[in-house]
Amino acid sequence: MIKLPGLIDIHVHFRTPGQTYKEDFFTGTSAALAGGYTTVIDMPNNKVPITSLKTLEEKIKIAKKQAVCDFGFYYGSLGENLDTFTKIQKKVFGLKIYLNQTTGGYIVDEKKFETICRKWPKKLPILLHAEDDVIGQMIEIAGRAGQRIHICHISSEKELKTIINAKLKGYKVTCGVTCHHLFLNENNVKKLGPYGLMKPSIKPEKDVNFLWRHLNDIDIVESDHAPHTIDEKNSDKPPFGVPGLETTLPLLLTAVNENKLSLARLIELCYANPKRIFKVPTDKNTYVEVDENKEYIVENKNLQTKCGWSPFAGWKVRGKVKKVIIRGEKVYESGEVLVKPGFGKYVAPAILRSE
Ligand code: DOR
Numbered sequence: 243m244i245k246l247p248g249l250i251d252i253h254v255h256f257r258t259p260g261q262t263y264k265e266d267f268f269t270g271t272s273a274a275l276a277g278g279y280t281t282v283i284d285m286p287n288n289k290v291p292i293t294s295l296k297t298l299e300e301k302i303k304i305a306k307k308q309a310v311c312d313f314g315f316y317y318g319s320l321g322e323n324l325d326t327f328t329k330i331q332k333k334v335f336g337l338k339i340y341l342n343q344t345t346g347g348y349i350v351d352e353k354k355f356e357t358i359c360r361k362w363p364k365k366l367p368i369l370l371h372a373e374d375d376v377i378g379q380m381i382e383i384a385g386r387a388g389q390r391i392h393i394c395h396i397s398s399e400k401e402l403k404t405i406i407n408a409k410l411k412g413y414k415v416t417c418g419v420t421c422h423h424l425f426l427n428e429n430n431v432k433k434l435g436p437y438g439l440m441k442p443s444i445k446p447e448k449d450v451n452f453l454w455r456h457l458n459d460i461d462i463v464e465s466d467h468a469p470h471t472i473d474e475k476n477s478d479k480p481p482f483g484v485p486g487l488e489t490t491l492p493l494l495l496t497a498v499n500e501n502k503l504s505l506a507r508l509i510e511l512c513y514a515n516p517k518r519i520f521k522v523p524t525d526k527n528t529y530v531e532v533d534e535n536k537e538y539i540v541e542n543k544n545l546q547t548k549c550g551w552s553p554f555a556g557w558k559v560r561g562k563v564k565k566v567i568i569r570g571e572k573v574y575e576s577g578e579v580l581v582k583p584g585f586g587k588y589v590a591p592a593i594l595r596s597e
């Protein structure tokens with residue numbers, strides 16, 4: 243048995259309010275506990291996007307009633323709500339901006355992005371959904387504005403090379419990778435059909451190998467837990483996104499077992515770096531017990547996420563979450579959530595709370 247700090251997932255989509263049939267804060271945070279996470283940060287691309295104090299406060303209120311692990315939020319912008327930034331800054335971990343097409347379609351052009359960068363409080367990062375060439379352009383724009391950015395879910399050799407070069411030149415940029423971009427390649431997608439559709443798309447093996455070889459240049463593993471129902475995935479127009487909270491740690495522990503990364507590096511990617519980069523408050527009596535030698539098959543029927551499927555169903559993994567303790571209290575053991583909805587605490591960045 244090994245003990246890990248409670249992991250921090252800086253990138254989840256819990257869909258509530260607006261699309262609670264896909265996920266809510268109880269099922270989403272239950273999936274988090276099952277996956278060894280004790281804090282999650284939720285994205286703003288809801289049915290009605292989180293771009294006002296009112297929508298943000300409504301979401302916080304609902305989450306407070308439902309969550310079984312700790313949770314925080316990002317704010318969103320389509321370039322029209324700049325005057326709200328100062329009002330909401332103490333309530334969120336950052337701002338999420340979409341520069342390429344994905345679920346919700348909340349795209350911002352580069353002119354608006356530049357204005358947003360100038361207005362956004364500099365203490366907090368801006369997270370970007372940017373792909374391919376757009377990454378380099380946005381790093382330049384953010385750099386001119388002196389804005390720190392985090393590039394979400396990098397997926398290709400080209401993207402990571404752009405970021406490595408920018409870091410060498412001193413740009414304030416960090417990046418994250420998901421397990422679907424690390425463990426799946428184009429060959430898997432053929433079999434997965436709509437269940438292998440997400441943005442950014444899964445890349446060829448050559449790109450995946452590059453990401454693994456340069457894992458030291460990546461700051462964070464984020465799940466991009468993006469649940470959609472089986473019916474939606476089987477429809478004529480399947481939406482983009484896959485769930486990931488319950489498979490990220492087991493996949494990474496399997497990789498540790500295969501000497502593809504060290505356990506110390508796993509802890510950096512899933513705890514220490516998220517904590518440092520996003521200033522996530524933590525607690526010394528919050529931890530996870532993992533049976534690192536337990537092998538099991540990922541099965542849809544055992545998942546806590548409301549969507550009830552995983553692109554990794556049928557995969558054999560090694561490393562199972564046995565017990566999760568939050569602030570000294572046992573909250574999860576052997577597949578069972580032991581606390582009531584509302585146990586989880588709303589969190590905001592450690593630097594801002596004390597101001
Ligand atoms: O595939 C994706 N799904 N990529 C995103 O960026 C958004 C996410 C979602 O919200 O479904």
Ligand code: ZN
Nearest residue numbers: 253285466468
């Ligand atoms: Zn996302």
